[in-house]
Each structure stands twice: as structure tokens, then as C-alpha cells.
Amino acid sequence: MPSRSRVLLHTVLIAASLVMVAPFVWQLVTSLKSLSEATAVPPTLLPSGRWGNYGRVFDLLPFGAQFGNTVIVALARTAGQVLLCSMAAYAFARLRFPGRKVLFGLFLSVLMVPPQLFIIPQYQIMSALGWLNTLQALIVPGLFSAFGVFLLRQFFLGLPPELEEAARLDGAGPVRIYWSIMLPLARPGLLALAVLVLLWSWNDLFWPLVVNSDPDTMPLSAGLASLQGQFQTDYPVLMAGSLLASVPVIVVFIFLQRQFIQGIAQTGIKG
Amino acid sequence: MTRRRDRITEALWAYAFIAPIALGLGVFYLWPVLQTAYFSFTEWGAFGGHEWSGADNYVRLIHDSEVGRALVNTISYTVLGLVSIPLAVVFAALLNRKMRGAGVYRTLFFLPVVTMPVAVAMVWRWLYNGDYGLINYLLSLAGIDGPNWIADPATALYALVVIGIWSSLGYNLIIFLAGMQAIPAEYYEAAALDGAGPVRQFFRITLPLLSPTAFFVSVISVIGSLQLFDLVFVIAGSGASARANPAYPRLQTVVALFYDRAFVTNERGYAAAIVMVLLLIIAALTLVQFRLQRRWVHYA
Numbered sequence: 001m002p003s004r005s006r007v008l009l010h011t012v013l014i015a016a017s018l019v020m021v022a023p024f025v026w027q028l029v030t031s032l033k034s035l036s037e038a039t040a041v042p043p044t045l046l047p048s049g050r051w052g053n054y055g056r057v058f059d060l061l062p063f064g065a066q067f068g069n070t071v072i073v074a075l076a077r078t079a080g081q082v083l084l085c086s087m088a089a090y091a092f093a094r095l096r097f098p099g100r101k102v103l104f105g106l107f108l109s110v111l112m113v114p115p116q117l118f119i120i121p122q123y124q125i126m127s128a129l130g131w132l133n134t135l136q137a138l139i140v141p142g143l144f145s146a147f148g149v150f151l152l153r154q155f156f157l158g159l160p161p162e163l164e165e166a167a168r169l170d171g172a173g174p175v176r177i178y179w180s181i182m183l184p185l186a187r188p189g190l191l192a193l194a195v196l197v198l199l200w201s202w203n204d205l206f207w208p209l210v211v212n213s214d215p216d217t218m219p220l221s222a223g224l225a226s227l228q229g230q231f232q233t234d235y236p237v238l239m240a241g242s243l244l245a246s247v248p249v250i251v252v253f254i255f256l257q258r259q260f261i262q263g264i265a266q267t268g269i270k271g
Numbered sequence: 272m273t274r275r276r277d278r279i280t281e282a283l284w285a286y287a288f289i290a291p292i293a294l295g296l297g298v299f300y301l302w303p304v305l306q307t308a309y310f311s312f313t314e315w316g317a318f319g320g321h322e323w324s325g326a327d328n329y330v331r332l333i334h335d336s337e338v339g340r341a342l343v344n345t346i347s348y349t350v351l352g353l354v355s356i357p358l359a360v361v362f363a364a365l366l367n368r369k370m371r372g373a374g375v376y377r378t379l380f381f382l383p384v385v386t387m388p389v390a391v392a393m394v395w396r397w398l399y400n401g402d403y404g405l406i407n408y409l410l411s412l413a414g415i416d417g418p419n420w421i422a423d424p425a426t427a428l429y430a431l432v433v434i435g436i437w438s439s440l441g442y443n444l445i446i447f448l449a450g451m452q453a454i455p456a457e458y459y460e461a462a463a464l465d466g467a468g469p470v471r472q473f474f475r476i477t478l479p480l481l482s483p484t485a486f487f488v489s490v491i492s493v494i495g496s497l498q499l500f501d502l503v504f505v506i507a508g509s510g511a512s513a514r515a516n517p518a519y520p521r522l523q524t525v526v527a528l529f530y531d532r533a534f535v536t537n538e539r540g541y542a543a544a545i546v547m548v549l550l551l552i553i554a555a556l557t558l559v560q561f562r563l564q565r566r567w568v569h570y571a
Contacts, residue, residue, distance in 0.1 A: 010372070013365060017379045020437070024382065026405050027394045039403045084295070087288040097282035103289065110300045114498055114553055116529055116546045120310060120539050121303035144295030174284040203387045205501045206526075210534055221389045228393060228505055235397050242390035253385040257378065260385070264442065265449035 031239035038236050053240040060237065061223045062216050063244070070219040070245075072135060074201040077142040081197050082190050085148030090178045092149065093156035094164070104153075110146035119210060126211050137211040138219065142201060148193050151263075155189030156182060192263030195256050202249045220245040310543035321540060328544035338545065340520055341528045342552075344428060348524065349496035351432040356488055358436070359443035360481065364473060366444070367451045377448075381441035388438070392505035395434045396421060421506050427518035434502055439495075443488050450484030451477060482568045490560050497553055500526040510535045525549050 030038050031054070032047035057063050091097070092104055122141050131137040163185070164177050172180075183190070208222040215223060224245050227238060253260055314324040332338050362380065366373055383391060398405050401419030410417040420430040454477065462472050507513045507522040509531055516522070525545065533542035 006370075009365060009370070013362075013372075013376050016362060017376055020379050020383065020441070022405075023391075023394045023398060023437075024386075026398060027390075030397065041403065041408070043403070043405065043408055084292040088292045091285040091288035095281050095285035095288070096278070097285040100285075103293065106301065107293075107296060110296055113300075113304055114494070114546070114549055116498065116526055117307045117550060118300055118303040120533055120543060121306040122299055123534075125299070141295075141299045144292050144299055146296060146300070149292065174281065174288070178288070199385060203389075205389055205504065206530070209504075209530075221387055224387075224389045224393070225505055228389075228396075228508070235400075235403075238393050239397065242387070242393045246387040246390040249385055249387065250382065253381075254378065257381075261377075261381070261445050264445055 027239045027243055030236055031243055033236050035234060035236060050236065053236045054244065056237045057241040057244060060227060061241070063220075063223070063241070065216050066218055066220045066223040067244075069135060069138070069217060070202060070221070073138045073142075073219060074198050076139045077201045078194050078197045080139070080143035081145050081148045082194050084143060085145060085193065086152050086183065086186065086190060087178065088149045089152035089156055090182050092153045094161075094177075094182075095174060107146045107149055111150065116206075119207070122207075123210055131211075133212050133214040133217045135217060138208055138217075141207070142197075145197070148197070151193055152186065152189055155186055159185050188259070188262070191256070191259045195252070195259050196263050198252065199249060199260075307543045308547060310540050311547045313540040313543075315537065315539045317537070324540065328541050331541065332544055332548065337523070337528065338525075338548075341523050341525045342548075344521060345497055345499065345524045345526075346552075347428060348432055348435065348499060349493055351429070352435045352439070352492065352496045353489065354432075355436045355439050355443055355492065356485060359440055359447050359488070360478075360485070362440070363444045363447035363451055364477060367448055377441075377445075380444055383438040383440070384442045386438070388501035389505050391434065391438055392502045395430075395437075396506055399430055421522070422516055422518050424518045424521045427521045431499075431502060431506065431522065435496065435499070439492065443492070446488055447481065447484055450481050454480050479569045483570055486560070486564050486568045490557060493556055493560065494553055497549065497556070498526050499524045500530065503527045504530070525552075 029045070029047050032049050032051065033044070033053075034048060034050050037044050037048060037050075088107075092100065118141075126132055126137045129136075131140075159182070163181050167177050167181055202219075203221060204219075205221045205225060208219050209225070212218050212222065215226065218226070224241055227241055310321065311328055312323060312325060313321040314327065315321045366376055399420035401407060401417070401422065404417075404420070406420070407417035418426050420426050458476050458480075459472055462476055467475065503522055503524050504527060507516055507519050507527075509527065513519050513523075526549070529542050529545045529549070532538045532545060
């Protein structure tokens with residue numbers, strides 16, 4: 001490519017990247033300002049380094065507990081979905097049984113329905129079990145996913161059958177084949193599902209808002225949203241809190257970028 | 272005989288593998304859909320009981336101006352948000368080459384996609400602030416007196432659309448990049464031999480071959496946009512505090528209204544009717560898109 005058009009290309013891309021990144025930079029800059037600096041006109045570009053704003057987040061919210069809740073729920077949902085979805089996906093991809101098509105069709109139909117249709121009855125189940133304001137409420141419905149079955153079934157279908165056949169000739173049953181052959185081979189697919197579930201679980205707001213109103217059992221998303229209502233104007237603290245809540249997933253993303261992007265490019269579903 | 276026994280064993284194992292998730296999906300997803308459909312024909316009392324009320328909820332819904340507004344807002348947001356698609360195609364085309372920094376650009380475009388929507392909404396709310404926001408400051412440098420974006424009925428919805436595009440661009444871009452990388456390089460080599468330049472190649476090869484991807488992205492974006500909630504909840508709040516915002520009538524979406532009716536005013540039968548309407552709209556718009564695809568989507 002001629003160098004002039006290369007310069008033009010990078011100029012356009014750098015300008016666009018600035019637009020994408022500017023909100024994050026401004027968030028960080030504001031989080032280190034005092035309230036009077038944040039509301040100065042014209043705005044100051046360099047903050048005075050008020051790291052205390054981050055401590056204030058912990059005063060306003062049970063931030064440590066909410067962080068723990070978010071992590072526990074995300075890990076439990078991810079582990080549960082990877083296990084349960086891969087089991088069913090293996091059966092749909094490789095085993096023959098009566099009713100396979102009908103069952104798979106039923107699973108797929110769950111994917112077509114907007115999730116708001118599940119909410120009221122799910123809330124009633126949680127309430128009847130006495131699970132409101134508990135971590136089970138956040139975890140249990142999220143252990144099951146039609147999407148995960150669909151994604152992993154596609155993945156299993158793409159694996160070569162030779163290894164399995166060899167194992168079967170050696171007398172291995174379905175459990176052994178699933179556990180010691182299919183799962184290791186499907187590692188990239190399992191990882192793609194895991195990062196997607198982690199992302200959705202971490203960022204989800206609607207369901208936690210519905211079931212957990214007690215600040216100690218909320219995840220970060222709901223906790224942060226509640227801060228917005230009460231402390232509308234203390235922007236430095238709001239920016240510090242929102243940064244603390246979103247950075248862990250951003251870091252995971254940067255390390256597992258390839259899996260994230262593969263998972264999304266393969267399935268096209270974000271959640 | 273043993274063959275038959277093998278087949279039975281295989282089927283039993285299959286059911287055992289599927290049982291846990293089938294049970295979970297049945298209890299928490301499939302049965303709830305039927306229940307929600309039933310609830311949409313009931314009225315809920317103050318203490319949680321409910322009784323059959325026929326089509327009352329749907330009749331009320333037709334005459335409810337708040338539902339009408341929420342529908343208009345949601346559909347406007349969805350249609351305006353489609354701008355993200357051509358933008359994503361352009362940037363994917365720019366990134367679809369060997370060059371220095373391609374990975375870094377891709378990461379930066381993708382950051383908003385993985386950022387918690389609650390955090391995104393807070394940051395943009397601050398950027399949009401009428402008195403101290405960065406956006407109005409930058410505009411003031413150009414001599415423009417910016418509005419109070421999210422509290423001004425004239426601009427609130429557009430402000431929301433901008434956040435939506437900013438946060439979905441990277442996601443659409445990744446899908447388009449995957450689509451472009453699936454186009455065989457020979458097509459471009461042949462076109463180059465025939466003397467077609469990069470612009471012509473883009474319009475004659477990339478765009479037509481990308482149309483199935485574009486169709487897929489538009490279906491997914493429409494379904495996603497119609498369910499907008501998180502941004503509105505954080506930017507506008509809900510219940511009484513939201514109503515204090517003069518721009519709220521331009522911000523309330525169908526799902527935000529559903530949340531309000533189901534869990535703030537506890538009119539769950541009515542809320543169920545509202546999401547049934549959402550289901551119908553999503554189904555109808557998806558069907559329309561599948562019908563229209565014959566006119567513009569080329570399958571190679």
C-alpha cells in the first residue's frame with residue numbers, strides 16, 4: 001500500500017479509537033478528582049489524585065460483599081453451564097435415542113423467546129422456595145442454558161469421530177468417551193462458552209434487581225445501580241465505583257481475547 | 272440381540288446426560304413461558320392472588336398512552352441503532368488487512384462490548400451532563416451551547432442511541448471481520464487481474480458476499496435493541512424518581528415499562544400482557560426481515 005493512504009488509514013482508525021476510549025479515560029480522570037474539580041468550568045484535565053474516592057465507594061456500598069457475590073455467582077454459573085450443557089450437547093451430537101429431534105427443538109424454542117417472558121414465573125419460584133435475597137436465586141436459574149447446549153453441540157459435531165470409535169472398540173462406555181475424549185477435544189469450545197457466561201453473569205442487571213433487594217446479597221451491577229439513585233451528583237465516587245466494578249471483566253477479556261472473539265464470531269450471540 | 276441391548280443402553284445414557292438440563296430448562300424456562308401467557312389474562316390483587324380477567328389487560332394496553340409511547344421509543348431506538356451496521360462494515364473493511372496495530376484497534380473497539388452496561392450508562396450520563404459534561408465543554412469550544420442531553424425531551428432518545436451504537440459497534444465489527452475473512456482470497460486476486468481497484472472490489476465482492484452476515488447482524492441487533500433496559504434504568508431511573516425527569520416520556524422502553532408494572536406497581540398480569548406484546552413484535556419484525564432478505568441477501 002502506498003504510504004500516503006497508509007497514513008490516512010491510521011489517521012481514521014486512531015480518531016475512531018479515541019472516540020471509543022475517551023469515555024474510559026474521562027471516567028478514570030474524574031474518579032481521581034475532588035467534587036469541586038469535577039464541576040470546574042472549564043474542566044481540569046489532570047486530577048489532583050484523590051484516591052480516597054475509591055475508599056468512599058466502600059463506605060457507601062458493601063462493596064467487598066457485592067464483589068464476592070458477583071465472583072461466586074459468575075463462577076458457579078460458568079462451572080454449572082459448562083458441565084450441564086456439555087453433557088446434553090454430547091448426547092445430542094453423538095448418541096442415538098428416540099425423541100432426539102423433538103427434545104432439541106424444544107431446547108431451541110427457549111432461544112427464540114425474549115428472556116423477559118421467564119421473569120415473573122421465575123420470581124414466583126424463588127419466592128416460593130424462600131430464596132429471595134440469597135445467592136441461590138442468582139445462581140440456580142442461570143445454571144441452565146439452551147444457548148450453551150446449542151453452541152457446544154455445534155462444536156462436538158465438528159470433531160473427528162475416529163478417536164471415539166477407537167475408544168469404543170476398546171470397550172469404553174459413553175461416560176468414559178464423554179469425559180476422557182470429548183471434553184479434552186472440546187476445550188476451545190468449552191472455554192468460549194465459559195467466557196461468554198462469565199461476561200453475561202458479571203454484567204447482568206435485570207434479574208438481580210428483581211430477586212435481591214438486600215444490598216448484602218446484591219451483585220455489583222445492582223449495587224452500583226442503587227448508588228446512582230442515591231448519590232446522583234457525586235460523580236467522582238460514581239466513576240470510581242463503576243471503574244472498580246467493570247475492570248475485572250475487562251482484564252479477563254484482555255487475557256482471553258481470542259476465546260471471547262471466537263465465541264462471538266462463531267455464535268453471533270451476545271446475550 | 273446384543274445390538275438391541277446396546278441401542279437401549281445408548282438411549283438410556285443419552286437421557287441421563289440430558290436429564291439435568293432438560294429438567295432445569297423445563298422448570299425455569301419452558302413452563303414459565305406458558306405461565307406468562309396465562310398470566311396475561313389475569314388480574315393480580317394487592318396480596319399476590321390473581322384471577323382470570325379475560326382480555327381486560329389487552330384492552331387496557333391498547334388505550335394506555337404510556338404503552339404507546341414506550342413502543343414508539345423502543346422502535347425508534349431500534350431503527351436508529353441500525354446505523355451501527357454500516358459503520359461496523361466500514362471499520363471491519365479498514366481492519367481487514369495485514370497492518371501494524373490491527374490487534375490493538377480491534378481490542379479498543381471491543382472494550383465497550385465487555386464493559387458492564389450499568390458502568391457504561393453512568394459514564395455517559397456524566398459525559399452528557401448539561402453543566403459539567405465533557406461533551407458540552409467540547410461543543411462550547413466550537414461556540415455551541417449544548418443542551419441538557421438526557422434531561423431534554425428533544426435530545427434524550429438520540430443521546431441513548433449514541434450510547435447504544437458506541438457499545439455495540441465492536442461486537443458487530445467482530446462478526447463482520449469473521450465474515451470478511453471467510454471470503455476466498457482468489458476472488459480478490461481475479462478482480463485485481465481484471466483491473467478492479469480496492470473500492471470496486473469492496474462494492475462488487477465484499478459487500479454482496481457479506482450480505483448474509485449483514486442480515487444475521489441486523490436480525491440480532493433488532494432483537495437486542497427491542498429489549499433495551501439497563502441503559503434506561505441507570506440513565507432515567509424507574510418509578511417516581513424517573514417521572515421527575517422531563518425527558519422520561521422519550522426514554523421509557525417496553526422492557527422498562529414491564530419492570531415498572533411487574534415489580535414496582537405489582538400489576539403482574541398487566542406486565543405479562545406487555546411482554547406478550549413484545550414477543551409478538553419481535554416475532555413480527557424477525558419474520559419481516561426474513562421476508563425482505565430475498566431482495567438484498569446473496570448466498571454464494
